Amino acid sequence: MDLAVIGSGQTLSVSDAVFGREFSEDLVHQVVVAYRNAGRAGTKAQKSRSDMSGTTKKFKKQKGGGARHGDYRAPIFVGGGVTFAARPRSFAQKVNRKMYRAAISAILSELARQDRLKIVDAFVVDEPRTKAFVAKLADLGVSRPLIVTEDASESLYLAARNVPYAEVRDVQGLDPVALVGAEYVVITTDAVKKIEEWLA
Incomplete structure (x- = not known):
């Protein structure tokens, strides 16, 4: 052509x-x-509950305090781990x-x-x-x-x-x-x- x-x-x-x-x-x-x-960089990273630093000591008694919790790293607390945390990955x-x-x-x-x-x-x-x-x-x-x-x-x-x-x-x-x-x-x-x- x-x-x-x-x-x-x-x-x-x-x-x-x-x-x-x-x-x-x-x-x-x-x-x-x-x-x-x-x-895309694919470098986004967040910390899950298992990645958080801090004690796993039970912070309150088992009964009489409402919900039962073992430590403050649970996702429902401010400063806790992220549920289904993002990990570095390739988008290629x-x-x-x-x-x-x-x-x-x-x-x-x-x-x-x-x-x-x-x-x-x-x-x-x-x-x-x-x-x-x-x-x-x-x-x-x-x-x-x-x-x-x-x-x-x-x-x-x-x-x-x-x-x-x-x-x-x-x-x-x-x-x-x-x-x-x-x-x-x-x-x-x-x-x-x-x-x-x-x-x-």
């Missing part, structure tokens, strides 16, 4: 396997959830490489079908100034964009750093959450070739 290159009047021939794949909502959802879960979900790459291809294909995938020859900012970056976005007519380049320059990163609705990534840093969250995805022609090598 061919995609139009903005500003040049030419088209770029791309792989149907990468940019013409059928969209699978179930697959994309599974990969996005797994990616987000992999970023297994997603094999084939599924991950298929999900990336499905997202890119759906973006292309919805005309939210913009191909440009290059996306270069001469100096690290936010004003220049915003002006370039205005020329493209895109909102909330994800800019994907083969090897993003430092000037481009610095120029985009202060724009809360825009994000710059190189091909190595591309992930499903960034693609799904962007209104438009602007990709350079060199980055397209690199993505095809990665996902082919």
